[in-house]
Amino acid sequence: MTAAREQILSGIRSSLKRGRLDPGREAELRARVTAHGRNLIPARASALDHRARIDLFVAMAEEVQATVAPVNSFAAVPETVACYLAEENLPAELVLAPDPSLDDIPWDARPLLRIRRGRAETGDAVSLTPCFAAIAETGTVMLISAADTPTTLNFLPDTHIVVVRQNQVVATYEDGWDRLRVACAGHRLPRAINFITGPSRTGDIEQRIELGAHGPRRLHVILVDDREEKGEHEGQ
Amino acid sequence: MLATSRTFEANARAGLANDNLQRALALMRSGFPERRRLAVERLPEFEALREIGKSIKDHTLEHLDFYLELFEENALASGGRVHWARTPDEARAAVLEICRSVDARIVTKGKSMIAEEVGLNEFLEKNGITPVETDLGEYIIQLRHEPPSHLIAPAIHLMKEQVADTFRAEHRTLDPGRSLAEARQLCDEARAVLRPQFLAADVGITGANFLVAETGSSIIVTNEGNGDLTQTLPRVHIVMTSLEKLVPTFEDAATMLRLLARSATGQEFSAYTTVSTGPRRPGDLDGPEQYHVVLLDNGRSRLLGGEFQDMLRCIRCSACMNHCPVYAAVGGHAYGWVYSGPMGAVLTPSLLGVAEAGHLPNASTFCGRCEEVCPVKIPLPKMMRHWREREFTEKLNPPVYRAGLFLWAWVARRPAFYHALVELAGRALGWLGRGRGRFRMLPLASGWTAVRDMPAPEGRSFHSLWAERQKGGAGK
Numbered sequence: 213m214t215a216a217r218e219q220i221l222s223g224i225r226s227s228l229k230r231g232r233l234d235p236g237r238e239a240e241l242r243a244r245v246t247a248h249g250r251n252l253i254p255a256r257a258s259a260l261d262h263r264a265r266i267d268l269f270v271a272m273a274e275e276v277q278a279t280v281a282p283v284n285s286f287a288a289v290p291e292t293v294a295c296y297l298a299e300e301n302l303p304a305e306l307v308l309a310p311d312p313s314l315d316d317i318p319w320d321a322r323p324l325l326r327i328r329r330g331r332a333e334t335g336d337a338v339s340l341t342p343c344f345a346a347i348a349e350t351g352t353v354m355l356i357s358a359a360d361t362p363t364t365l366n367f368l369p370d371t372h373i374v375v376v377r378q379n380q381v382v383a384t385y386e387d388g389w390d391r392l393r394v395a396c397a398g399h400r401l402p403r404a405i406n407f408i409t410g411p412s413r414t415g416d417i418e419q420r421i422e423l424g425a426h427g428p429r430r431l432h433v434i435l436v437d438d439r440e441e442k443g444e445h446e447g448q
Numbered sequence: 449m450l451a452t453s454r455t456f457e458a459n460a461r462a463g464l465a466n467d468n469l470q471r472a473l474a475l476m477r478s479g480f481p482e483r484r485r486l487a488v489e490r491l492p493e494f495e496a497l498r499e500i501g502k503s504i505k506d507h508t509l510e511h512l513d514f515y516l517e518l519f520e521e522n523a524l525a526s527g528g529r530v531h532w533a534r535t536p537d538e539a540r541a542a543v544l545e546i547c548r549s550v551d552a553r554i555v556t557k558g559k560s561m562i563a564e565e566v567g568l569n570e571f572l573e574k575n576g577i578t579p580v581e582t583d584l585g586e587y588i589i590q591l592r593h594e595p596p597s598h599l600i601a602p603a604i605h606l607m608k609e610q611v612a613d614t615f616r617a618e619h620r621t622l623d624p625g626r627s628l629a630e631a632r633q634l635c636d637e638a639r640a641v642l643r644p645q646f647l648a649a650d651v652g653i654t655g656a657n658f659l660v661a662e663t664g665s666s667i668i669v670t671n672e673g674n675g676d677l678t679q680t681l682p683r684v685h686i687v688m689t690s691l692e693k694l695v696p697t698f699e700d701a702a703t704m705l706r707l708l709a710r711s712a713t714g715q716e717f718s719a720y721t722t723v724s725t726g727p728r729r730p731g732d733l734d735g736p737e738q739y740h741v742v743l744l745d746n747g748r749s750r751l752l753g754g755e756f757q758d759m760l761r762c763i764r765c766s767a768c769m770n771h772c773p774v775y776a777a778v779g780g781h782a783y784g785w786v787y788s789g790p791m792g793a794v795l796t797p798s799l800l801g802v803a804e805a806g807h808l809p810n811a812s813t814f815c816g817r818c819e820e821v822c823p824v825k826i827p828l829p830k831m832m833r834h835w836r837e838r839e840f841t842e843k844l845n846p847p848v849y850r851a852g853l854f855l856w857a858w859v860a861r862r863p864a865f866y867h868a869l870v871e872l873a874g875r876a877l878g879w880l881g882r883g884r885g886r887f888r889m890l891p892l893a894s895g896w897t898a899v900r901d902m903p904a905p906e907g908r909s910f911h912s913l914w915a916e917r918q919k920g921g922a923g924k
Contacts, residue, residue, distance in 0.1 A: 216532040216533060216534045216538055219534060220532055220691070220743075220745045220749055221513045221517070223745070223750065224512050224513045224516075224691075224749045224752060227749055227753040228510065228752050228753045229753055233511065233513070233514055241511055241696075242518075244696060245697055248698065248699050249699060250699050251500050251504070251700065251702070252703070254493045254706070255492070255493065272716065275716075276716075276719070331733040334647060350716045350717040351716075352721075357728075357729075357732060357734075358729075358731075358732070359732055359733065362732065362733040362734045363676070363680045363734055363735055364680060364681070364733075364734045366676070367673050367676045367677050367680060385702040386699055386702055389698050389699070389702070400525075400526050400725070400726070401526070401663055401665065401723075401725045402725070402729070403724065403725060403726055403727065403728055403729055403735050403739075404680070404722060404723070404724055404725075405723040406720065406721075407721040407723075408719065408720060409716070409717045409718065409719050409720075410719050411719070412671070412672055412673040412720075413671050413719055414584045414635060414671060414672045415601065415671070415713065416583070416584040416585035416588070416602075416603055416672075417584070417603070417606075417608050417611055417634055417635065418472070418475055418631060419475055419476065419479040419601070420631045422631055422632055422635045424636075424639070425584055425635055425671065425672035425674065426582065426584075426639060426643075426646075426672045426674040426677055427672065427673020427676065427677070427720065
């Protein structure tokens with residue numbers, strides 16, 4: 213393998229008609245990477261205030277067949293989940309990401325909801341997870357893997373419910389990534405970062421779009437207004 | 449996989465005579481291009497993003513050695529392993545070694561063109577390992593023992609009735625009386641059949657749409673979620689990829705991602721874009737214990753610095769084939785190997801040699817649509833011309849064709865003689881065809897007149913009319 217590595221690298225250099233880059237040039241390239249400057253950001257997503265960003269996120273998510281339920285507080289989540297499951301004729305059973313950020317949800321309010329915390333297993337019909345950020349540009353939720361947020365929850369169950377706090381809604385992929393860089397400062401990135409835009413789909417048979425190819429058939433977003441003084445904080 | 453690019457002409461004729469294929473291609477013509485157009489219209493910055501996408505890729509290719517080393521450094525730091533493979537043989541051997549190290553019996557696969565390029569499935573089967581394709585289109589063609597006919601929709605050449613027949617023949621334990629009339633039912637059946645395979649697999653193999661040097665990560669873009677199940681559930685995740693998939697930073701990847709889905713399916717963003725970095729972390733409840741990246745060269749490093757370097761910008765979106773009149777007429781299988789359409793017409797001779805694949809760059813009308821829609825502005829027609837030149841200088845064309853070209857070159861280099869000849873031929877043909885106004889047959893041009901009539905020239909050549917107009921001072 214080392215022979216292959218050396219030969220590929222020297223092959224690249226000889227095709228480019230040069231040797232190894234000199235240390236000065238390498239330092240410049242490293243600086244480019246460290247600066248990770250942004251390229252052009254579409255105007256659609258830039259310069260939006262808080263309300264417009266939320267509206268864009270909801271509109272784009274609904275366009276790709278995600279459903280969005282806005283609620284005023286974490287206290288309203290159990291009720292909303294129970295109603296959604298009933299409307300969709302789904303069992304009142306949830307597998308929940310064992311994440312402390314979901315501890316604010318008073319599940320006791322709905323004692324009939326059966327809840328398990330952990331990774332998804334075969335047969336789990338509905339999962340509920342937090343997200344790391346939500347991206348208005350394309351109605352995308354950004355989830356990261358961690359001990360408290362196993363990735364299987366995002367893909368194995370037929371229905372995936374994501375709790376998004378309004379303050380998690382950012383404009384662009386780059387904004388989400390910047391938040392991640394801050395959150396991971398000094399650590400490694402999470403193993404998996406999932407940008408999820410609507411439920412699973414395929415167009416592989418006669419280009420007809422069918423939902424629920426292998427991943428979830430439904431993606432339901434519960435959008436929690438978690439701002440301290442609602443209607444006043446703009447921006448952020 | 450055995451290439452049949454040498455028999456492009458026969459393949460193309462077979463494609464033209466295949467009714468199911470023609471129905472399927474008609475659906476494609478009305479689908480992808482229109483959806484792309486609408487997506488591009490919604491993003492005013494699309495043209496500017498194309499230019500930036502091109503320059504990101506150019507920059508990376510100019511410093512590919514540096515970025516590959518940086519990628520490796522960061523992939524290792526996050527607990528991954530990188531396997532460099534000069535040839536398909538080395539890539540297959542690396543995959544087999546990993547599979548054997550965990551006694552793998554079932555390997556699930558997300559869509560990977562590199563796996564197709566190295567013929568991985570056949571090789572694994574020979575070695576007692578069962579590969580299971582999980583992308584719906586790839587799964588269908590695996591059951592049918594066919595190569596993909598399209599970059600992102602590998603079963604685009606089939607109608608749903610054919611898929612239903614295949615499922616009935618292969619899923620023998622299911623009720624033979626079940627209905628498979630609708631695409632919905634076919635999708636549900638594939639989902640139900642493949643779910644246990646996802647759970648049983650020991651190793652999951654995916655491709656990569658991008659590699660990020662900054663973080664040592666691989667990125668896959670899918671709509672079905674099969675790639676994510678493939679890489680999350682088994683103990684081992686192998687990424688099969690090639691050198692040119694690199695971009696320096698996540699910000700660069702974000703720009704490429706804005707171009708990719710819109711160019712491919714006309715979506716704003718695909719359903720799943722997943723960034724993978726290393727194996728599962730301590731405390732994680734799921735995810736693979738091992739993360740391997742197999743980096744294939746297979747002649748790509750030789751394309752750098754030469755007339756085909758631009759081809760390495762390709763992000764495999766399929767816009768070129770979706771807009772190609774030749775692809776839309778004959779389908780992807782006519783191209784005889786893994787890559788089809790205009791990008792295949794340039795890449796296949798690069799990888800298999802122009803002696804094998806010389807027909808492909810000739811199978812173009814040079815309408816230029818492929819270059820117009822390419823998200824990274826690859827000059828595909830120009831590169832097809834390069835291959836034609838290469839074919840000629842290597843004396844690979846038939847003698848009659850070469851003699852014709854020599855004659856043409858001799859005449860074309862003598863403008864006075866050329867114009868006189870054109871004037872003469874025009875008058876002669878005009879006189880000969882004066883009755884009907886067109887020719888059903890012409891000597892030496894039977895291939896051309898077999899499918900259409902040649903209109904008889906009327907009056908004088910454009911050149912002589914123009915010369916006269918210039919002389920008279922009427923034109924500008």
